[in-house]
Amino acid sequence: MRPSTRRLAQLYCALLYNANLKGFIGGRIHTGASKALCVPGLNCYSCPGAVGACPLGALQNALAAAHHTAPWYMLGILLLYGVLLGRTVCGWLCPVGLVQELLHKLPTPKVRKSRLTRALSLFKYGVLSLLVVALPLAFGFVRGQALPAFCKFICPAGTFEGAGGLLVNPRNAGSFAQMGALFTNKFVLLVLIALAAVFCYRPFCRFLCPLGAVYGLFNRFALTGVKLDPGRCTGCGACVRACPMDVRSVGDRECISCGHCMDRCRQGALSLSCGPVTLKGPEGDAPQGRRRAARILWGLALLLLAFVLLRLGLPVSGAPEDAAPGAMSAAPGGLPLSAPASPGPDALPAGSGVGCVLPDFSTDLLGGGEFRLADARGQVVILNLWATFCAPCIEELPYYERLADAHPDVRILAIHSRAGAKKAEAFLADKGWDHLLFAADSLEKGLYDIVGGSEALPQTLVLNRRGEVIYNAQASVTYEQLEALYRQAAE
Amino acid sequence: MTRKKAYQLVLSLLLALIACLLIAGVVRLYLEGAAARAAGDLFYPVFTREKMAALFSSLLPLAAVAAGFSFAGAVLGIRGEEAERPAQCRPAAGAPQRPGRRLRLLRLSLLLLSVLLIAAGVRNGGLEDVLTKASAICMECIGIG
Numbered sequence: 001m002r003p004s005t006r007r008l009a010q011l012y013c014a015l016l017y018n019a020n021l022k023g024f025i026g027g028r029i030h031t032g033a034s035k036a037l038c039v040p041g042l043n044c045y046s047c048p049g050a051v052g053a054c055p056l057g058a059l060q061n062a063l064a065a066a067h068h069t070a071p072w073y074m075l076g077i078l079l080l081y082g083v084l085l086g087r088t089v090c091g092w093l094c095p096v097g098l099v100q101e102l103l104h105k106l107p108t109p110k111v112r113k114s115r116l117t118r119a120l121s122l123f124k125y126g127v128l129s130l131l132v133v134a135l136p137l138a139f140g141f142v143r144g145q146a147l148p149a150f151c152k153f154i155c156p157a158g159t160f161e162g163a164g165g166l167l168v169n170p171r172n173a174g175s176f177a178q179m180g181a182l183f184t185n186k187f188v189l190l191v192l193i194a195l196a197a198v199f200c201y202r203p204f205c206r207f208l209c210p211l212g213a214v215y216g217l218f219n220r221f222a223l224t225g226v227k228l229d230p231g232r233c234t235g236c237g238a239c240v241r242a243c244p245m246d247v248r249s250v251g252d253r254e255c256i257s258c259g260h261c262m263d264r265c266r267q268g269a270l271s272l273s274c275g276p277v278t279l280k281g282p283e284g285d286a287p288q289g290r291r292r293a294a295r296i297l298w299g300l301a302l303l304l305l306a307f308v309l310l311r312l313g314l315p316v317s318g319a320p321e322d323a324a325p326g327a328m329s330a331a332p333g334g335l336p337l338s339a340p341a342s343p344g345p346d347a348l349p350a351g352s353g354v355g356c357v358l359p360d361f362s363t364d365l366l367g368g369g370e371f372r373l374a375d376a377r378g379q380v381v382i383l384n385l386w387a388t389f390c391a392p393c394i395e396e397l398p399y400y401e402r403l404a405d406a407h408p409d410v411r412i413l414a415i416h417s418r419a420g421a422k423k424a425e426a427f428l429a430d431k432g433w434d435h436l437l438f439a440a441d442s443l444e445k446g447l448y449d450i451v452g453g454s455e456a457l458p459q460t461l462v463l464n465r466r467g468e469v470i471y472n473a474q475a476s477v478t479y480e481q482l483e484a485l486y487r488q489a490a491e
Numbered sequence: 492m493t494r495k496k497a498y499q500l501v502l503s504l505l506l507a508l509i510a511c512l513l514i515a516g517v518v519r520l521y522l523e524g525a526a527a528r529a530a531g532d533l534f535y536p537v538f539t540r541e542k543m544a545a546l547f548s549s550l551l552p553l554a555a556v557a558a559g560f561s562f563a564g565a566v567l568g569i570r571g572e573e574a575e576r577p578a579q580c581r582p583a584a585g586a587p588q589r590p591g592r593r594l595r596l597l598r599l600s601l602l603l604l605s606v607l608l609i610a611a612g613v614r615n616g617g618l619e620d621v622l623t624k625a626s627a628i629c630m631e632c633i634g635i636g
Contacts, residue, residue, distance in 0.1 A: 029628055036622035045625040046633045053625035057632060061624045062617060069620060073612020079605035083598055107564045108503040109496075146624075151632035162633030167540075176543065177536035178636050184521040186634035188514050195510040199503070221597055389624050392631055419623040456628040476636060481533045 006092055006259060013041060014095035016305050018049030018161070019313040027169030029455050030312060040081045041094030042211050047161035048169070051312050054157070055081070056211045060132055060148040061389065064140035078214055086222025087215045090205055091256030096157050097205055100197040111200040113246055120207045121246040121254055127154070128210035146391045150210060152182070156193050159186040175456070178475030201244040205256070216253035224274040226251050226261065232269035239265055348468055352452030357467045361450050366425050366438040371413050377467050380410040380489040383451055385459040387417040388427045392476040393458040397433060399479040404435035407486060415447050416440040417457060464489040495569050502564065505557040509550055516546040
């Protein structure tokens with residue numbers, strides 16, 4: 001059976017959005033400049049393959065940061081996609097929609113759309129208002145923290161693409177140990193959504209997806225969408241009956257331009273148009289010019305895909321990214337983060353993994369002064385890798401402050417990631433964390449390379465009095481865990 | 492019950508069973524881990540690669556049966572019910588028509604506005620913020636914690 005143009009477009013987008021194939025091999029995410037651009041569909045940017053940002057994740061973070069930076073960029077992006085494409089994005093350009101449609105192909109009884117499903121389709125506006133807008137805004141303004149609530153509590157793309165994509169790589173085996181209640185909840189939700197998709201057409205898009213809710217608001221005046229020829233329409237309603245979504249009229253907020261209605265309309269009154277250009281017309285109504293234009297468009301699209309794959313997706317030795325910090329790894333007592341280099345004191349290998357001795361380094365501190373690891377030998381040293389945009393990092397910093405307050409013989413250095421390092425000093429100005437030492441990493445300093453940091457935050461290293469790494473994990477820690485680690489290191 | 496209905500029922504039950512076993516397996520691992528942590532082992536690994544691999548591989552035979560069953564259905568030409576008649580419908584009269592001048596103006600102004608907003612966002616650092624955030628792994632977003 002020949003796949004439809006829409007299915008090919010969906011597959012194309014899934015591949016284009018996740019063209020960083022070397023990320024799957026290396027268990028790393030792409031950190032290049034293309035990540036500043038949002039793709040139109042829902043695609044987790046923590047997926048190793050992702051080459052662009054997810055508009056929903058980026059919107060939540062932009063709203064959370066609205067107290068200091070107005071979210072003009074994300075509002076502009078969503079407005080642009082909304083006016084140009086509307087929910088055509090959902091039907092043609094979204095990988096999550098593709099997966100649900102494939103699951104729905106399994107031959108099982110199907111849930112019919114009804115008044116109930118129509119009413120449930122409004123639920124996604126509640127999700128949008130509460131989890132995407134209200135909570136991130138409130139947390140940003142009240143606590144100065146980012147809370148991407150939809151991503152954290154619901155998003156199946158994050159669990160499937162992000163967690164799944166990273167965890168299947170053996171290099172990230174240590175990250176399993178950090179998973180707990182949050183993973184359990186999200187995994188259960190993912191399985192339920194996948195199961196629901198078998199019986200019900202696109203349940204996530206219809207009832208939960210806030211991105212679809214946003215694009216739906218633009219459907220009536222979007223440039224691209226299903227358009228009606230009133231001269232041909234007899235008002236028979238066959239289009240609405242054939243529609244698998246909860247539309248009440250063709251092109252309303254639920255219409256994803258899938259084209260089911262066009263195939264069913266005997267009058268040939270419906271067409272998929274982009275402005276004055278008809279992309280798909282009534283059956284048998286495809287002029288030669290349109291076919292040629294479609295072939296040219298597909299040719300250009302394939303060229304773009306080839307360019308992205310060659311530029312970003314395939315492993316190239318010596319590329320700048322390869323020199324960046326390692327993959328997320330290491331559990332308590334688990335895998336070393338990096339291969340030991342040369343033997344250190346007491347015949348222990350040098351490195352950042354558990355059981356290694358961390359090589360000496362020094363760095364200037366935010367607010368003045370210098371930290372030299374060599375000077376701290378004989379003391380318990382804790383290195384915390386954090387960033388102002390990382391909510392779990394901010395939540396656990398007070399625990400470190402409390403620990404340093406309780407134990408004067410511990411030295412705690414919190415190193416801000418290279419990304420967004422300029423904002424660290426301003427962020428810390430009114431926090432009053434006087435017992436902690438703060439530094440910011442940069443390409444020149446390469447602190448994250450020394451301590452085995454990566455794109456996954458927060459990360460904590462605990463060094464005993466001999467300088468040996470006894471704990472190195474990318475995970476949030478509780479105060480009780482910090483106390484236990486301190487006691488172990490101080491022995 | 493027709494052969495098609497029976498087939499669909501069996502496949503549905505198989506899929507539901509796989510989903511239930513997956514959920515039960517993950518919840519069991521979590522509860523075991525939570526109990527161990529509550530008992531004082533603060534660093535007890537709730538999930539490990541080995542545990543998850545064991546869970547998934549235990550379900551592989553069932554998944555293979557479901558896949559084979561689906562394939563057999565495809566060969567036999569059994570498909571899901573596609574006709575989804577809505578409880579209520581409205582004729583297509585309200586659907587968007589070819590745009591008038593006002594609609595074109597609205598689109599144009601919104602497009603201009605979006606370009607202006609993006610430009611303002613690039614200027615105020617919004618673009619850089621998106622890059623910064625998208626270049627880090629959001630551990631809580633993907634459910635790792």
